[in-house]
Amino acid sequence: MTSVVQLIRSDSLSTVAEYAYAATAPASARLVFLAGACPLDEHGTTVAVGDVRGQAARCVENLRTALADAGAALDDLVQTRVLVASSHQADLVAAWEVVRTAMGDHDVPSTLLGVTVLGYDDQLVEIEGIAAVAE
Numbered sequence: 001m002t003s004v005v006q007l008i009r010s011d012s013l014s015t016v017a018e019y020a021y022a023a024t025a026p027a028s029a030r031l032v033f034l035a036g037a038c039p040l041d042e043h044g045t046t047v048a049v050g051d052v053r054g055q056a057a058r059c060v061e062n063l064r065t066a067l068a069d070a071g072a073a074l075d076d077l078v079q080t081r082v083l084v085a086s087s088h089q090a091d092l093v094a095a096w097e098v099v100r101t102a103m104g105d106h107d108v109p110s111t112l113l114g115v116t117v118l119g120y121d122d123q124l125v126e127i128e129g130i131a132a133v134a135e
Helices: 052-069 089-103
Strands: 006-008 022-024 030-037 077-085 110-115 125-133
Touching: 022 077, 030 052, 052 077, 052 089, 052 125, 077 089, 089 110
Parallel strands: 077 110
Antiparallel strands: 006 022, 030 125, 077 125
C-alpha cells in the first residue's frame, strides 16, 4: 500500500539536514502514536550494552514491529525523535546514521537529542514516532 505521508522539503532552508523539514497526512488518515522504541529483547533485557549503533539498530527493529502491529511501516512515519543518552556529539551521530540508513528514501522529519539518562538499565538510545495510515 502507498503511504499517505507527504514529505516536504524546503529550497529556502539548508540542504545539510538529512531529512525533510516537514510532513503532512490527510485528515482522513488514522494516526499511530508510538511509545519510545527501546533496545530491549523479547525478555525485556537491554541489548548491545555500551554500543550506540547496536542499540539504535534494535530500536529500529522494535519500531518496525510496533508499526507493523498497528498496520503501518517506516514509510508511514510522519515524525520521529531519536534520544541518545550522551553528551558526545559522535554518539548522537552514530545513532543517527543507523536510523537514517533504516529510513532509506523516506527521510522523515526528525529531531536528534542528547539526554542525560533513559529509563532502562544500560539504555543509550530510544526512538519515538508518529505515523499516519489510510483508513
